[in-house]
Amino acid sequence: MIWRCDLVPQYELYKKEIDEAMQRVLVSGRYTNATEVNAFEKEFAKYIGVDFSVGVANATDGLTLSLMALGIGKGDEVITTPFTAIPTVSAIIDSGATPVFVDVKEDTFLIDLDKIKAAITQKTKAVMPVHLFGNVVDIFKLREIVGKDMPIIEDASQSHGSKLGEHQSGSMGDIGVFSFYPTKNLGAIGDGGMIVTKNAEINEKLRLLRMYGMTDYNHIKINGINSRLDELQAAILRVKLTHLDEMNHKRNLIAKKYISQLRTDLFEHQVIEEGIYSNYHVFVSKFKSDRKKFIEYMDERKIQTNIYYLMPLHMQEATRFLGYKKGDFPIAESLSDKVIALTFYPELQNELQEEVISVTNKFML
Numbered sequence: 561m562i563w564r565c566d567l568v569p570q571y572e573l574y575k576k577e578i579d580e581a582m583q584r585v586l587v588s589g590r591y592t593n594a595t596e597v598n599a600f601e602k603e604f605a606k607y608i609g610v611d612f613s614v615g616v617a618n619a620t621d622g623l624t625l626s627l628m629a630l631g632i633g634k635g636d637e638v639i640t641t642p643f644t645a646i647p648t649v650s651a652i653i654d655s656g657a658t659p660v661f662v663d664v665k666e667d668t669f670l671i672d673l674d675k676i677k678a679a680i681t682q683k684t685k686a687v688m689p690v691h692l693f694g695n696v697v698d699i700f701k702l703r704e705i706v707g708k709d710m711p712i713i714e715d716a717s718q719s720h721g722s723k724l725g726e727h728q729s730g731s732m733g734d735i736g737v738f739s740f741y742p743t744k745n746l747g748a749i750g751d752g753g754m755i756v757t758k759n760a761e762i763n764e765k766l767r768l769l770r771m772y773g774m775t776d777y778n779h780i781k782i783n784g785i786n787s788r789l790d791e792l793q794a795a796i797l798r799v800k801l802t803h804l805d806e807m808n809h810k811r812n813l814i815a816k817k818y819i820s821q822l823r824t825d826l827f828e829h830q831v832i833e834e835g836i837y838s839n840y841h842v843f844v845s846k847f848k849s850d851r852k853k854f855i856e857y858m859d860e861r862k863i864q865t866n867i868y869y870l871m872p873l874h875m876q877e878a879t880r881f882l883g884y885k886k887g888d889f890p891i892a893e894s895l896s897d898k899v900i901a902l903t904f905y906p907e908l909q910n911e912l913q914e915e916v917i918s919v920t921n922k923f924m925l
């Protein structure tokens with residue numbers, strides 16, 4: 561089977577460094593929020609180009625905690641996209657706020673900035689753009705649209721190392737949130753997340769919120785939650801951070817090859833606009849022919865494909881209470897009907913790349 565994503569080759573490639581890092585933690589006797597987390601927070605903040613970063617248990621918590629830190633909750637609205645992973649939206653709902661959707665663009669798959677103004681109401685308290693599949697929302701344009709006082713929380717869960725010009729994704733808004741779920745470009749051996757900000761006050765608040773609201777073991781200042789990053793994960797992520805640029809470069813080379821060699825009558829690829837460096841978190845394109853048949857065809861040849869995302873979030877059972885209906889976000893709906901993800905990960909060997917391309921190109925209706 562050729563998997564859509566295989567995580568073992570990455571472990572094998574960096575095995576020595578990862579094993580050493582794990583061993584270091586095991587013998588330290590300190591397994592949460594200690595040396596490795598502190599060091600990783602500093603190294604990650606430096607990489608992203610921000611002053612502070614706060615390790616958390618996962619990005620869903622990271623997004624919810626960000627809203628909590630900004631004092632956003634019940635009765636407030638947060639603008640986001642219906643074409644994203646469910647946690648973007650569950651995090652907003654978890655905070656008590658109401659997600660308000662704005663449709664995406666047909667070519668970039670990113671939130672349509674031209675439609676944001678019309679979605680802003682008195683209740684809008686933040687905008688949460690998503691750098692989907694590694695493509696980057698122009699946060700500076702978004703800032704011009706929403707004004708200087710509207711908080712922007714970048715969902716950078718899929719965009720470690722993606723850039724707009726020289727600016728790292730996650731560094732341009734008020735807060736950026738990253739996921740270290742194993743399949744992410746910077747992936748843990750389990751769950752993990754990071755919140756980044758340039759704002760010292762938000763940083764202080766997040767540090768309290770992620771650990772019971774504690775200032776020390778005897779004093780609870782505010783009501784927080786438990787969302788810690790493990791030492792073991794931080795130690796592994798420190799190793800992988802040193803290889804992130806090289807892994808993203810490999811992904812870019814594979815994407816380039818797919819784009820130049822896959823049949824153009826079958827695929828319309830995600831458009832990455834001039835000035836953007838995508839980390840190509842996944843290789844998702846619109847399929848121009850019969851997608852169901854293509855998936856069956858690939859399955860028969862033991863090549864896995866995936867669909868991100870089969871159902872836009874305004875059509876999920878869990879969001880029915882928001883009152884949206886089919887037809888409200890036609891572009892997100894049409895993308896859901898068309899998109900397909902091919903086998904894609906940085907260590908994907910040449911022969912396997914060739915096989916995916918050659919089998920795909922032999923597809924006939």
Ligand SMILES: Cc1ncc(COP(=O)(O)O)c(C=O)c1O
Pocket residue numbers: 617618619620621644645647648690715717718738739740741751752753
């Ligand atoms: C766009 C987006 N937002 C949020 C998340 C949530 O990340 P986590 O699984 O670390 O909570 C993910 C990961 O699945 C994601 O892809």
